[in-house]
Amino acid sequence: MLVRILGGDDAPIYAQIASQLRRAITEGKVAEGERLPPARELAESLNVHMHTVLRAYDELRQEGLVDVRRGRGVVVLGRGQGRARLIELGRAFVAEGERQGLELRDLRKLLGELA
């Protein structure tokens, strides 16, 4: 499981971490039942605040990808039945739209046309 934080990336660090962990889980690189590294360890290694990592973990928990339990750490629940993949694609879609100057309304309309 590789986590990279790019210097030139505009996305906030917690989002970069969450995005890469999400991809590792949906691609099956981290198997169901495996634990993610403790937040403190990841934070020290990446030289970021522990809250940044916890925020990324919390995002994954809300998406149903991991279970956060006291004492047991962060346990991967599975590939999320494709939902996480959709979220990943959706984020890329929104980011690309913003880059092209499109507003949320325009993106919605575009999605409606595609569906």
Add this chain to the structure above:
Amino acid sequence: MSAERRLRAWLTAIGALGLLLALAPLFAFWQRLPDPIATHFGLSGAPDGKLGRGLFALFLCALVLLLPCSVWRRAPRPPTAEAVATVPLLLGTAAFMSAVAATSSWLTLWHNGDRAVWSDARHLQPGELLLVLGVPLLAGAAVAIAARRRWAALAVAPAPVDVLPLERGERAYWSGGARNRWFWLIGLGIAIEGGVLRLVVGGSPVGLPVLLVHLAVLVLLEQLSTIRVSVDERALTIRYGHLGWVRQRVALERVERATAFELEPWAHGGWGYRGSLKLGGRAAVVVRAGAAVRLDLRDGTRLSITVDDAETAARLINGFLQRRGEPPAGAVLEQLEAHG
């Protein structure tokens, strides 16, 4: 001939020759042997252990075939220098074991031939032990030397150092693991044997210390049943056991290069923590066979660690090493920190 077919041809030759030399004389004199036969001798040289003729023949077969069978499907593919370097040792060991079977067979024949019962067997002379071990050692060494000559040409050039290019100011972390349930199961078996059989069933007064020793073995095996390896800009860290309390850190300053490779336990002396960096300059953390990362350290020593996705670990370590020396982009880091 491919490396795989050549390795199998050598293994077949060593195994066939071993079986022939060990079994042919035994069967030729089968009717002139007592049953059971004397197979173990005390310090005085008098026979003190016996085995059925058939079982003894089976034991010789196992001795010859154990190694060839266990590595049959594990030919070095592709034949990297690393893999080829282990072949002479492997073939030498196979030849040694075949020769031990042969000399054991001859010696057993000599001691039991034309005797009515096993306890009448000829007494063992100290010099004969030299024969049992000396001949196999010579045979093993000869095969290893011959194999080294024949195999050296097969090695392909070492793989180029694989690097994950890292940008300035980029931060990265990698984590992977390796596990092997057998450590657990064996440890549990030993603990149950020590606890239930000796203490509860046997009720022996020496039971408690024995139980404690067995529990210690269980703890030790648990530590090796699962490891987690992480890499960041500063170090590679190995955490042993499910709780990861025991840690081993290798600062990247000490590392010259990292390489991913397929680790064969037989080439490192088996499973567990093999060797010693301080004493032998070589060490390996062998949890299972397969993907592993090797660290070549600046002091010339070498540490190998079995871990899944070792390729990414090696590339990341090489990436950090390559970037080293560049000025840290402090400003960029601060700015990013504010976002998080």
